[in-house]
Amino acid sequence: MDTELIKGTLSLLILSLLRRKAMYGYEIAATVHEKTKGAFTWKEGSLYPSLHKLEAERLIEGKWEEKDTGRKRKFYHITAAGKSTLEAKLESWKELVWAVNVILENRHGKD
Amino acid sequence: MEKIERYVEEVCRRLGGPREMRLHVRQELREHLLDAVESLRAGGMSEQEAVKKALEDFGATAEVRGALEEAHGQRLTAVIVEKAMQWKEKTMKARWLWMTVAQIAIVTVILLEVAFVYGLLIFVLPKFHDMVIKGWLVAPDQATANLISWSSSYLGRLAGWLSHPCWLFLAIAAVWTLFEWRVQSENKAWMRLFSMGLGAVILFVVAAAAMILPLMVAWPRR
Numbered sequence: 110m111d112t113e114l115i116k117g118t119l120s121l122l123i124l125s126l127l128r129r130k131a132m133y134g135y136e137i138a139a140t141v142h143e144k145t146k147g148a149f150t151w152k153e154g155s156l157y158p159s160l161h162k163l164e165a166e167r168l169i170e171g172k173w174e175e176k177d178t179g180r181k182r183k184f185y186h187i188t189a190a191g192k193s194t195l196e197a198k199l200e201s202w203k204e205l206v207w208a209v210n211v212i213l214e215n216r217h218g219k220d
Numbered sequence: 221m222e223k224i225e226r227y228v229e230e231v232c233r234r235l236g237g238p239r240e241m242r243l244h245v246r247q248e249l250r251e252h253l254l255d256a257v258e259s260l261r262a263g264g265m266s267e268q269e270a271v272k273k274a275l276e277d278f279g280a281t282a283e284v285r286g287a288l289e290e291a292h293g294q295r296l297t298a299v300i301v302e303k304a305m306q307w308k309e310k311t312m313k314a315r316w317l318w319m320t321v322a323q324i325a326i327v328t329v330i331l332l333e334v335a336f337v338y339g340l341l342i343f344v345l346p347k348f349h350d351m352v353i354k355g356w357l358v359a360p361d362q363a364t365a366n367l368i369s370w371s372s373s374y375l376g377r378l379a380g381w382l383s384h385p386c387w388l389f390l391a392i393a394a395v396w397t398l399f400e401w402r403v404q405s406e407n408k409a410w411m412r413l414f415s416m417g418l419g420a421v422i423l424f425v426v427a428a429a430a431m432i433l434p435l436m437v438a439w440p441r442r
Binding site for chain 1: 231244245247248249251252254255256259277278279280283284287288290291292
């Protein structure tokens with residue numbers, strides 16, 4: 110899949126996943142990979158700048174937690190501001206998908 | 221795992237922001253890569269393969285670094301240090317280039333001097349001896365006569381030394397090998413250049429002294 114398309118939707122994906130539960134970076138990458146069956150051919154490193162930007166915008170919050178193995182992981186939680194931004198982004202996304210579909214279907218003579 | 225540390229260092233070296241935040245970013249990336257390696261190893265990969273794959277999946281250093289620096293900014297001192305290191309590397313490359321050119325130039329001078337001396341001994345010396353024997357060279361005074369005599373004896377000795385070039389070559393090769401093997405100084409290139417320069421000067425003196433011979437040959441007859 111086009112990486113530029115993925116970049117544009119990354120914050121939407123992150124917020125969407127974090128709405129369900131708090132996750133750490135690797136977990137987010139692994140979940141995206143698993144759920145999309147590897148359709149997203151993105152580089153995992155691009156996840157962190159997006160996470161950090163969302164954190165700076167206070168849409169998510171990072172918290173270090175120590176696991177039983179002794180290793181620390183930074184879990185990200187969605188904030189209230191993050192939830193309302195997600196709702197707005199979802200609305201925009203739906204509109205975009207609808208608009209793109211209209212054009213694509215029109216192109217194939219289905220109008 | 222050393223590769224992971226190098227990768228994280230490469231990606232985060234110039235990262236801006238407070239120190240604590242920078243350390244957290246490093247730790248976060250490190251943990252991600254360690255998780256990825258663990259997961260790939262559980263899938264049956266060797267550690268080496270898993271590290272390679274994890275780093276590939278994470279992305280090229282320049283790309284990840286650029287994206288992180290876009291989010292966090294750059295650290296001025298790190299940027300200055302990196303630029304200085306790049307400049308030093310370029311200078312080192314230029315120094316190597318000029319040193320090589322200088323060494324090639326000196327070797328060429330040495331070879332030309334050797335060729336000159338050998339040419340003199342092979343083509344001119346027999347004729348000189350012939351002219352002396354036939355009495356064609358008449359010295360106008362005692363000083364010139366002494367010069368001719370000294371020149372003849374000097375060239376004779378020189379021909380003697382150079383009549384066994386294999387031994388001379390072996391001796392030089394042995395000294396050179398010892399130098400290359402034993403000397404570990406960081407100024408080795410300069411020492412090599414100095415030695416070759418000294419050799420060239422000595423050969424120049426030898427060649428200049430041998431120049432007396434053509435002068436004698438060209439001396440006008442009475």
